[in-house]
Amino acid sequence: MHDEAVTHLDDQILQLTEGHGFLYETFGIRPRFSWHVDPFGASATTPTLFALAGFHAHLISRIDYDLKDAMQKAQGLQFMWRGSPSLSTQQQIFTHVMDQFSYCTPAHLPFSNRSGFYWNGVAVFPEPPPDGVYPNMSEPVTPANVELYAQVLVANVKQRAAWFRTPHVLWPWGCDKQFFNASVQFANMDPLLDHINSRAAELGVTAEYATLDDYFRALHELNVTWGVRNHQDFLPYASEQQQAWTGFYASRSTLKGLARQASALLYAGESMFTRYMWPAPRGTLDPTWALQQLQQLRWAVSEVQHHDAITGTESPKVSNMYVEHLAMGTRGVHKLMASITQDSAQHVALGSDSGTRPEGHLASVYNPLAWTVTTIITLTVSFSRASVTDESGRLVPAQIQRSTRDPSAYDLLILVTIPGLSYRHYSVQPTTGTRAAATMASTVWFGRRQRHTSRGNRRLVTVVNNCYTVLLDPDTNLLHSVQERQSNRTVRMSQEFLEYHANGDATRGPISDNYLFAPNETAVPAWEAVGLEVVAGELVTEIRQRFYRDATAQAYTYAIHSRLAHVSQGPGAELLCHRIEQEYRVGPLELNREAVLRTSSDLDSQQVLYSDNNGYQMHRRPYRAYESNTIARNYYPMVQSAFIEDSRSRLVLLSERAHGVSSPGSGQVEVMLHRRLWNNLAWDLNYNLTLNDTSIVHPVLWLLLGSQAVTTALHPQSALALQHRPVVLLRELPGRGTRAKGPASRPQAPQQQAAVTLPPNLHLQILSIPGWNYSSSHSEHMRALRTSHRGQAQADLRRVLLRLHHLYEAGEDPVLSQPVTVNLEAVLRGLGAVAAVQERSLTGTWDVHTMQRWSWRTKPGRQTGRPASHSWPPSNHKVTVHPKEILTFFVHFRQQ
Secondary structure, eight states: OBOSSSOOHHHHHHHHHHHHHHHHHHHOOOOOEEEEOSSSSBOTHHHHHHHHTTOSEEEEOOOOHHHHHHHHHTTOSEEEEEOOTTTGGGGEEEEEEOOTTTTSOOOOOTTOSSSSSOTTOOOOSSSOOTTSOOTTOOOOOOTTTHHHHHHHHHHHHHHHHTTSSSSOOOOOOOOTTOOSOHHHHHHHHHHHHHHHHHTHHHHTOOOOOOOHHHHHHHHHHHTOOBOEEESOOBOSOEEETTEETTGGGTSSHHHHHHHHHHHHHHHHHHHHHHHHHSSOOOSSOOHHHHHHHHHHHHHHHHHTTBTTTTTSOSOHHHHHHHHHHHHHHHHHHHHHHHHHHHHHHTTOOOSOTTSBOOSEEEEEEEEOSSSOEEEEEEEEESOSSEEEEOTTSOBOOEEEEEOSSOTTSEEEEEEEEEOTTEEEEEEEEEOOGGGOOSEEOEEEEEEEEETTOOOSSOOOEEEEOSSEEEEEETTTTEEEEEEETTTTEEEEEEEEEEEEEOOOOGGGSOOOOSSOOOOSSOOEEOOSEEEEEEEEOSSEEEEEEEEESSTTOSSOSEEEEEEEEOOOOSTTHHHHHTOEEEEEEEOOOOTTEEEEEEEEEOOOOTTEEEEEETTTEEEEEEOOOOSSOHHHHTOEEESSEEEEEOSSOEEEEEESSOEEEEOOSTTEEEEEEEEEBOOOOHHHHHTTOOBOOOOOBOOEEEEEEEOHHHHHHHHHHHHHHHHTOOEEEEEEEOOTTOBOSSOSSOOOOOOOOOOOOOOTTEEEEEEEOOBOOSOSSHHHHHHHHHHSOGGGOOOBSSOEEEEEEEOSOTTSSTTTTSOEEEEHHHHTGGGOOEEEEEEEOTTSSSBTTTOOOOOOOBOOOOOOSOOOOOOSSOGGGEEEEOTTOEEEEEEEEOOO
């Protein structure tokens, strides 16, 4: 069960795809029902994805206790869930919410000396107890007590039955870490069920063992008319009044960042390898080895999506395991990508015409998006003057400045424009005298200002590019305002770091831990002084703010590095111009502190926040008053974006890892960046689930400000530009006196494959060679399973998995929200001639036209969205993608 609050859509799909591919390839099994009872809240992305994967029905459990109570009383725990407002009835799914007992059998039995219907006890790891007696074992079922057991079970079944509309009740048996001894469990369950069924007329209950298939099939055959839940999620989740499960949105920020970085690298490696293999391999790379590297990272990224992994709710040793697996997979895919680019770069002459090359670097830069991207990459170099040239020997705009990470090094900023799914090679060489091509940035230092200092009547410091004027107050060294130049509106805006002080003593009130956020009071400023410097250059101007916990401290705890690009021309340059890039430094924190960045503005947002579900769709989050724990219960997950707005402007925040987000006041956005916690709760201590995280984290946010029309258009593409920044692969150039390969005169740069370019409202969600060896024909695959030796099957390197995702909601933008038709043969011409295209289910295991999901009767009402109406096969390999659709294909190319 992947987490639903802090996982990204792409990674949810990857995990489902890997799991379904394995089950189908190995056993011929294609799941039709989903069991998601333990994630801490439920996302509205889930019904869409699970419907696309072919599921008939869906089961969840953890939703807010107040809401669950109200739904129980109204017999509303079962409904049709339409997660997407744009897709609506097309991708709805029947959903069952487990009642107040959740997924466990009621534990308390007045006559048993243990805890319930758990005859094999709770598992003990790694070795069983020496006496064979496990904790929490119930008394065995005997003729003397079977009637008592039956009365308790039947009473609970009838209690639950009052909360549902049908005569069938799903009664879960067992709980966490149960059922490790089947013979003991069945030896007690069998006689109990036999006893109940022998007295069915008297008790009014019959009982049978059932799978989800059995249960949902029984409901479906009743042909009941169900209510509808429209595009709403079940976040945040509170299990009781003082237990809001919103802390995990920011727990283990480093792991959250690593997981997303690994996912982005995998995404780039998949398409680069696919382009390497088609139309024909052009180097010495072993495809079998390459596929092994991709597979290792696929499984590491899939594993860390678990609801006790990316959530940060695991113990340190388990977290370290996830990090190790991600690191191993990342190293392998880095090696793969470096091998591919090295094959290409060997044919490119970079450097001087004299036949010798000075020391320096060769930077191969790959754009993993299916659009042309203009952006700025940053390299750390040891020299202060540099020249940057491309494959043809042309100078490339660049800027050099002191590094923010290493005082003895320099940051080299290079302006690159790279077509979709293509790479460029750049030579970076130290220079002397007048030959330096990279311009040197100049620095103005404003010193430190204490928190309460403000003289008024000050002259503001301005930093300007073609899209924004950022104004800083030199009296405070803080942000003062931002002018969005297209609308000519100036928005007052400030940013500061604050901390919530957490209670660590469970005997004195609610505690914050890996899962829970339980602030006793509002956040307080976490700094007493701030230093400011402005590093101005021709390509970029950086604003560096360092926040000191004490006015005289030498080291700073917090920092904001903001960057404005002075580039407005070139394909995709609008995205570069129209963002304020911010990288933060947070930590190490003091114990029992939860650190937030609060951005305050004069936007009249009325405390209404919008935050995303899994980077797929936005949800309106009005600030709600609760009897208690209001601060924590108004926190929401921000996987990729959040925004506030008024009638004139919208302020968008984009993130490269998951955070918690709230709007504690009108015009405010508060993002939780880091947490360090310890408490004396026995549960946390016994399972080592305290969060004594002493790390320093470096999260990144991009800020967009503008009219609703402008930000609506830029928002999805900018989010992807942050998630999938170009991958830079560095190699050392040979030292001075080393003869360059080839003739002294520079040859032309090699002809690259045609770029893969999609319209701006369409995202290439994956282009991959999955390696599955099952036949696309189900009957053929099943026949092969029955007759062949699966261990001898070879990976299929010919089948290409393609997935397209429409980025916009219906009606969101007058142009970008329109359906878009693409000719796959034209788009993929760089990979060769398309021989066949098959539309598949989300995870690839079904031909969409044989999937045949169940239909369920619903109450009449306003129908939104678009019914599924694809014509197939497409004429001339043209496909039409409607708003928010995700379409999956197998593509076969003609062999060369």
